[in-house]
Amino acid sequence: MSPNLALNQEVAERRAAGEDIVHLGFGESRLPAFGPLVESLVAGAKRNAYGPVQGDAAVREAVAGYFTRRRMPTGPDQVVVGPGSKPLLMALNLVLPGDVVIPRPAWNTYAPQAALAGRRAVGVPIPAGAGGVPDPDELCRVIGAERRAGRDPRTVVLTLPDNPTGSLAPPALVREICEIAEREDLTVVSDEIYRDVVHDPATPFLSPCEVIPHRTVVTSGLSKSLALGGWRIGVARFPGDGPGRMLRDQVLSVASEMWSTLAGPMQEVAAYAFAEPPELRGHLAASARLHGSVARAVHAVLIGAGAVCRPPAGGFYVYPDFEPLRPVLAAKGVVDSPTLARRLLDHGGLAVLAGHLLGDDAGALRFKAATSMLYGDTPVLQWQALHSDTPLALPHVAAGIRRIEEGIGRLVS
């Protein structure tokens, strides 16, 4: 099973058995659904007929507007709507030719999907500055080595902003990758599902789709920015040229055999959300602010404890490296990422996702912590956190951060 979902279930079982665990191991924005989204779902509740495979025309129109407002001019025909970006990414794996290059570490689903589709996945380390993209020099080196070995890397996956590191590749780095993609004839799959969770609206964001639109497929969805993981709404944007249309048609063919259509009531939600009316923009901004505040607070705890960690820029993750503390940890039997995560769960009460589960070197002392589970266990507490100017001062949020401080403190002391 997908390791994040497996950990999620282990935590649920241990909590049910009475353990007190701070759950930092599941990439879910733990916020209630925004009221008008629920109203849209209810408005669509009678839509029981099969919808179009590609998605309602009205939904695709809204999604086209969404991308166009983000400097990616898009027509409705370039859009495919599906039950989450996960199946859309799976469909891309089934139709794109050749091997796929993924950053290392990366979201834990890219590699297994490639394997299910019979594709070879090659991990390339991320640069020190930001995750979600392979290090450009390493990328060139690996592609050369692969080709010399008779293999055929043809796709590179980017995650902007990144899961698991919570960082965002700066425009210059994205441009470098685009140049390599152009030179080496790679298709770029740009997973931008965390795009609307960039913490500071002033942070520059460059999509490869702005640089090399003819060879970029962008995927996104509502699971992260709007905390709708349980509603399963995803989208993909294809190039508008002939090869782009052909790729889109291949994905539609897979979609028609694999999932048929996005559920009708969810199409109503998607039409509302991707149109981004003012009240929704306000909600998105408040969510991004909260994600940023809490991620930065956890980042400070980790740095304070002696870890190295990229500062969070988007999403709701931090990805610390405890290498500077290796001697201290070794004395406790913590020598790699499996023992590190196990120790934190059993002795620190913290559930985190070990780095090797994300494709990272198992010998490294790294893990992913999702900070979005700290907003409270009830909708009321979550709304308080969302609408507070000082969420870190709220007792329940402060208590969660203190628990992390204690758990990490117990690890490194």
Place this chain on the structure above:
Amino acid sequence: MSPNLALNQEVAERRAAGEDIVHLGFGESRLPAFGPLVESLVAGAKRNAYGPVQGDAAVREAVAGYFTRRRMPTGPDQVVVGPGSKPLLMALNLVLPGDVVIPRPAWNTYAPQAALAGRRAVGVPIPAGAGGVPDPDELCRVIGAERRAGRDPRTVVLTLPDNPTGSLAPPALVREICEIAEREDLTVVSDEIYRDVVHDPATPFLSPCEVIPHRTVVTSGLSKSLALGGWRIGVARFPGDGPGRMLRDQVLSVASEMWSTLAGPMQEVAAYAFAEPPELRGHLAASARLHGSVARAVHAVLIGAGAVCRPPAGGFYVYPDFEPLRPVLAAKGVVDSPTLARRLLDHGGLAVLAGHLLGDDAGALRFKAATSMLYGDTPVLQWQALHSDTPLALPHVAAGIRRIEEGIGRLVS
């Protein structure tokens, strides 16, 4: 694209351009959603968090009861819930070993799914009596030939009742297939999504799961019996023994990478529907009655025109064979199933799905007609049809049947 969905879109476009077409080419129960189902969806509207990959415990409990009431004793652990039975069948294709045997003709998604999963699909003709199962003698012969050729048939798919023929394999035939499966070590995938659309409650139904439960996976869903194709709710039942649990875990692993979870609001619907409260049973019975009345009326038209056709027993399809009229049709340039379907669309105003699109011999003069699109174009007309003791006497239903009579008449005259 899946040919039924493609035809669906062609019909929509031609209608939008002003053509008057009777749409018999799409396997959808064109009925409104039953009120309490809509209420369940609304009750679950705030469930925005990711649910368990396997499905809510409450949903699995309800589904276990559903199967148990049908002589298949089932525990909640044996159940996996997903966004339609289509992705569940795809997951099975990704994890089951060897080649897959499918009836010929069969639902148009089995073969493409096998191909996507890199599996070889082998079609075996159905017997004269009923579709949804391979002819037993042919099945033995094909398995022998395949094995001698060094290939490895390991799965057989059954459809009970059948899509596309609308017939139901009688218990003796199912038993024969089970004996072969046992002897030849085949896993049976029994697609029982039309089970609650058996027209006459007295019709004997035997699932292979009752005979060889240890080697049968049953799939089902709410798309057909409850007209919820657009809500995407499917289930799978696995054997309860060790190998069954292993297979279930492999499917869960694929599920976690391919679709994560059934949407939260839909879990609420599934918990209600699979519990089958009395009012829902009444609705199911009325639906099955209507499906039967209309399918029998269309069957009578086809027989009257000189076609051969299995009498409909479940679902909402008929699958006529115009072989007896080959000379008449040949004079009009209709010599195979592509020209037959094209002629009916262009000169008869009838959209049907040509047999070759379902794996059948393209030279045969066969097609599938879905009779469930005749209940009316508005919810009001559909409810009238559903609650009428004599739906065939309703003007709009009668007009549809007359249009079929005319279209077929024009073909064979």
